[in-house]
Amino acid sequence: MIDFDEVAAENVSRDFGRRRALSRVSFQIRRGRILGLLGPNGAGKSTMLSVLATLMRPSSGRIRYGDLQHDSHRSEIRARIGVLGHDLFLYAELTARENLAFFGGLYSIGDRYGAATAALGRAGLSDRADDPVSSLSRGMRQRVALERALIQNPRLVLLDEPFTGLDDVSAAALVARLEQLRDAGAMVVLATHDLDVAEGLLDEALFLRDGRVAQSIARPEGLRSIYRRVIGRLGQ
Amino acid sequence: MSVLQTIWLIVRKDLTIETRSGEIAFTTLFFAISCVLAFAFALVREGKPPEDGGAGVLWIAIMFSGNLALGRTFERERQSETLRALLLAPASRPAIYLGKLLGLMALLTAAELLLVPLVAYFFQAPMFRHPFWLTLIVVAGTMGFASVGTLFAAMLVRARSRDMLLPVLLYPLTFPVIMAGVRGTTALLQPEVDYALVRFWVQLLISFDAVFITLALWTFESLMTDEPR
Amino acid sequence: MPSWFTRTAVACAALFIAALVFVALAPYEKDMGLVQKIFYFHTPSAWMFLTAGVVCGISSARYLANHSPKLDRLAWASAELLVLFGAIALVTGPLWARKTWGVWWQWDVRLTSSLLGWMIGVAYLLVRRYAGPGSDKLAAGLALFGMANVPFIYISVNYWRTIHPPTSVVPKLPLSFGVPFYLSVTAFTLLFVMLLRLRVHLEEQRARVDSLYLSLDE
Numbered sequence: 001m002i003d004f005d006e007v008a009a010e011n012v013s014r015d016f017g018r019r020r021a022l023s024r025v026s027f028q029i030r031r032g033r034i035l036g037l038l039g040p041n042g043a044g045k046s047t048m049l050s051v052l053a054t055l056m057r058p059s060s061g062r063i064r065y066g067d068l069q070h071d072s073h074r075s076e077i078r079a080r081i082g083v084l085g086h087d088l089f090l091y092a093e094l095t096a097r098e099n100l101a102f103f104g105g106l107y108s109i110g111d112r113y114g115a116a117t118a119a120l121g122r123a124g125l126s127d128r129a130d131d132p133v134s135s136l137s138r139g140m141r142q143r144v145a146l147e148r149a150l151i152q153n154p155r156l157v158l159l160d161e162p163f164t165g166l167d168d169v170s171a172a173a174l175v176a177r178l179e180q181l182r183d184a185g186a187m188v189v190l191a192t193h194d195l196d197v198a199e200g201l202l203d204e205a206l207f208l209r210d211g212r213v214a215q216s217i218a219r220p221e222g223l224r225s226i227y228r229r230v231i232g233r234l235g236q
Numbered sequence: 237m238s239v240l241q242t243i244w245l246i247v248r249k250d251l252t253i254e255t256r257s258g259e260i261a262f263t264t265l266f267f268a269i270s271c272v273l274a275f276a277f278a279l280v281r282e283g284k285p286p287e288d289g290g291a292g293v294l295w296i297a298i299m300f301s302g303n304l305a306l307g308r309t310f311e312r313e314r315q316s317e318t319l320r321a322l323l324l325a326p327a328s329r330p331a332i333y334l335g336k337l338l339g340l341m342a343l344l345t346a347a348e349l350l351l352v353p354l355v356a357y358f359f360q361a362p363m364f365r366h367p368f369w370l371t372l373i374v375v376a377g378t379m380g381f382a383s384v385g386t387l388f389a390a391m392l393v394r395a396r397s398r399d400m401l402l403p404v405l406l407y408p409l410t411f412p413v414i415m416a417g418v419r420g421t422t423a424l425l426q427p428e429v430d431y432a433l434v435r436f437w438v439q440l441l442i443s444f445d446a447v448f449i450t451l452a453l454w455t456f457e458s459l460m461t462d463e464p465r
Numbered sequence: 466m467p468s469w470f471t472r473t474a475v476a477c478a479a480l481f482i483a484a485l486v487f488v489a490l491a492p493y494e495k496d497m498g499l500v501q502k503i504f505y506f507h508t509p510s511a512w513m514f515l516t517a518g519v520v521c522g523i524s525s526a527r528y529l530a531n532h533s534p535k536l537d538r539l540a541w542a543s544a545e546l547l548v549l550f551g552a553i554a555l556v557t558g559p560l561w562a563r564k565t566w567g568v569w570w571q572w573d574v575r576l577t578s579s580l581l582g583w584m585i586g587v588a589y590l591l592v593r594r595y596a597g598p599g600s601d602k603l604a605a606g607l608a609l610f611g612m613a614n615v616p617f618i619y620i621s622v623n624y625w626r627t628i629h630p631p632t633s634v635v636p637k638l639p640l641s642f643g644v645p646f647y648l649s650v651t652a653f654t655l656l657f658v659m660l661l662r663l664r665v666h667l668e669e670q671r672a673r674v675d676s677l678y679l680s681l682d683e
Contacts, residue, residue: 016598018675053324057461079326089321093253105245106325108237132256148321384610391606396597404591408584409610412617419621444617451613458529459606 002076004066006030007052007156007187011061013211014047021047023211024061029187029204031155034178036198037191038223039208040231045191046086048208049158052189053083065156079107082154084162088145092134096120096144099133100151107152119147124173139170146177156187163194171197195223207231239331246322246335250309251342260308261343264301268347269354271297276358290361291421294351295377295414301347302340302381303403306389309340314393329457337386337449344378361425369424369434376441377417381410383445387452391459416440467666473659480652487645500564505645507557509653510550511579516657517547518582521589522612525605534672535665537601540608542664544589546657551583577622578615585611 007029014022022044029035037045050056052063054074063070065077083089090099097116104112120129123143133141142162149157159178163171175197178188182203192198198205205220206213207230215230237245254261275293279286313319322332352374356363363370388405392398420437423430488505520543528536558576559569570576585607592604 015675015679018678020679055320055324075326075328078324081324083321083324085317085320087315087317089318090316091249091253091318092316093257094249098249098252102245102249103321103325105237106242106322106327108326387606388603391599391603392596394597394599395603397595401592401596404588405607408581408588409607409614411581412614412621415621440617440621447613447617448610451610455529455606455609459602 002066002068002073002080003155004068004080006064006066008064009048009052009061010064012048012051012058012063013060014044014051014056015059021211022051022058025208025211025213026061027204027206027213027216029189031185031187032182033203034182034188034190034201036202036205036220037189037208038193038195038198038205038227039214042210043208044211045208046160047211049083049160049189049191052156053081053158054078079152080155082149082152082157084146084149084157084159086160086164088141089148090133090141090145093132095130095132096125096136097129099144100148103148104151109152115151119151120144123147138165139167142166142170142174146174150181154186157181157189159188159190159192161192162190163192163197175201195227199223237327239328239334242327242331243335243338246332247338247342250336250339253312254343260305260312261346263308264305264343264347265350267304268297268301268351271300272351272354272358280358285359285361288422288425290355290359290363291418291425293359294355294361294363294421295417297351297355298344298348298374298378298417299381299407299410299414301351302344302378302385303406305340305343305347306382306385307399307402309336309343310389310393319390319393323460329460330453333386333390333452333456336390337382340382340386341379344382345375348374348378363425366424366429369438370421372438373417373420373424373434373441376438376445377413377420380413380441380444380448381406383449383452384409387456387459390456412444413441416444467663470659470663473655477652477655477659480648480655484645484648484652487648491642491645500561503557503561505649507554507561508646509650510557511554512650513550513653513657514547514554514579514583517543517550517661518586518612520661521547521586521608525608526612528605529602529609537605538665538668538672539661540605541593541668542661544586544593544604544608545664546660547586548583548590549660550653550657551579551586555579555583572622574619574622578618581618582611582615585614 009025009027011024011026012022013020013024025044025048027035037048039045047056051058051070054063054070054077057071065080068077070077091102094102097113097120100116100119101112104115109115117126117129120126123146125140125143128136128140133144136144142165146162149159157178162174166174171194178190178201182188190198190202199221202220202223203218205215205217205223205226207215207217207227209231215226217226220226272293275297276285279289279293310319313322323329352363352370355361385402385406388409389402392402392405395401416437420434420441423433423437484505488502491502491505493499493501521540524536524540524543527533528540562571563569589604589607589611592607593600596603
């Protein structure tokens with residue numbers, strides 16, 4: 001199984017007809033770091049995540065996963081990426097355990113039911129493991145979806161607006177989980193609106209506006225004021 | 237994970253969901269029944285069905301039910317974007333296609349188990365006289381329809397107007413299947429069966445299946461990736 | 466308008482006028498009379514319909530292989546011409562058939578295959594127009610599958626009687642019929658090529674406008 005120590009976006013652009021969704025975006029992320037993609041709607045955060053997930057090819061530029069390019073070894077690269085999307089990627093009629101076991105199988109996990117049970121234990125959902133996903137609350141579904149994204153122990157974790165619709169308790173649990181991942185050596189890229197939660201979680205912040213990098217900050221603090229300054233400024 | 241294992245995983249997943257919710261199965265089966273009844277009301281006068289009408293009605297009902305089942309199966313993958321999740325996984329694309337295809341075949345076969353007796357009854361068609369050949373024609377024809385349908389329904393998942401576009405795409409492309417299915421079934425229903433003719437239609441269906449499944453496997457990856465223009 | 470347009474359009478118009486003159490002067494066919502002269506428009510249209518189909522199918526297949534936008538433009542343009550010339554052939558054919566054979570339509574090989582091919586062409590245009598993003602790939606897949614379908618359609622319909630005159634009619638045309646016919650074919654071919662290039666040119670311009678918009682963002 002391949003592995004990589006860093007992921008780098010190099011001058012990535014992506015067009016849709018005459019709309020430029022991403023314009024020469026470059027950044028790097030290393031193991032054990034959490035990178036935040038921040039910006040208003042339409043800034044290109046979701047597009048960037050899709051490109052990182054190998055779901056979309058860039059119109060120009062490239063993504064480097066360690067020594068591997070984004071257009072070779074796609075299958076192996078995909079095996080090391082976990083994605084938590086806007087739409088949770090869960091089958092509503094299957095139970096939490098079955099969902100995790102199915103995706104575990106797709107990612108060639110050895111004992112997939114065992115891994116599923118363990119993951120649900122970590123998420124604190126063992127007592128609801130055999131209930132259909134449709135019967136779980138939003139917060140619980142989010143937790144299952146996160147475990148689904150992590151079941152294959154990915155090196156790169158991509159999250160698109162994961163805090164949407166979460167109450168404070170669930171949000172705090174998610175933050176703790178992400179910090180756990182980071183400390184275990186994963187690379188986390190997180191697109192979010194929720195600056196309050198992101199505060200203190202991010203190791204690096206990338207501000208996007210109209211597909212372009214407005215500012216990139218290491219060890220950010222006072223995100224709200226930086227956001228207002230950086231994004232607000234370009235709005236004039 | 238090997239291709240076969242992936243296929244089995246996907247088929248099992250779809251069958252589990254179906255047995256649990258039954259949504260697509262029940263609606264497709266009920267639709268198939270209503271379809272045949274509608275044709276029966278329209279075409280059968282005073283207990284006399286049109287000559288050789290049974291074959292035509294059977295295949296039209298299969299086409300309509302297949303269309304519905306395809307639409308619903310992929311609509312389900314659209315909710316929560318699970319098709320995307322499948323594409324994100326390192327699973328081989330041909331395996332995803334074949335997994336969905338087999339799931340659809342299972343569903344349509346179940347519908348046909350209901351359709352054939354219904355058509356036989358309402359249209360006084362002696363469907364059960366040659367069960368082996370009938371099964372062969374129906375399975376080969378359904379496979380042809382399903383192979384083209386699965387590919388295009390998967391492609392249409394992200395498209396607008398997908399409900400209208402699926403039949404618009406499918407019916408011209410599966411014309412040889414309908415032609416061979418109807419002609420073959422009609423030949424089988426005659427009092428004196430011309431086996432050479434039936435064999436010809438079956439062979440045509442099987443070669444259609446082979447060509448189009450191969451073509452679908454070749455082009456699935458290319459058709460499902462989002463390339464910039 | 467591109468530079469070559471005026472010259473080509475003039476040449477095309479001249480050819481059509483010449484063809485019309487010769488068609489008018491051509492002798493009447495002994496059985497069919499005046500009606501037979503539809504043949505001078507029907508057959509070239511049908512040939513252009515077939516050519517457009519081949520161009521569309523092949524460029525779609527190649528587009529799926531190497532994703533070059535040029536091929537996509539060519540596929541779309543030829544699909545439009547397929548529908549146009551196909552419509553002409555499918556309308557002039559029955560008009561002729563009604564007078565000659567007494568029926569508007571028959572389900573023989575040639576007619577059924579042509580009708581289906583035309584419908585696939587219309588489906589292609591509907592997909593391009595209404596399917597939204599990714600419609601280029603979808604349409605290319607449709608064209609490819611349509612092309613692969615042709616032998617199957619042919620074989621499956623061939624088990625019925627054929628009412629169409631055999632193709633061997635054309636090579637054996639006497640000179641008085643041959644000249645207006647081939648003049649007509651040339652006129653149609655030039656028209657086809659001109660329209661194809663014009664349509665591809667239009668798409669190229671559109672692509673250029675898109676990239677101009679994009680470069681504004683720089």
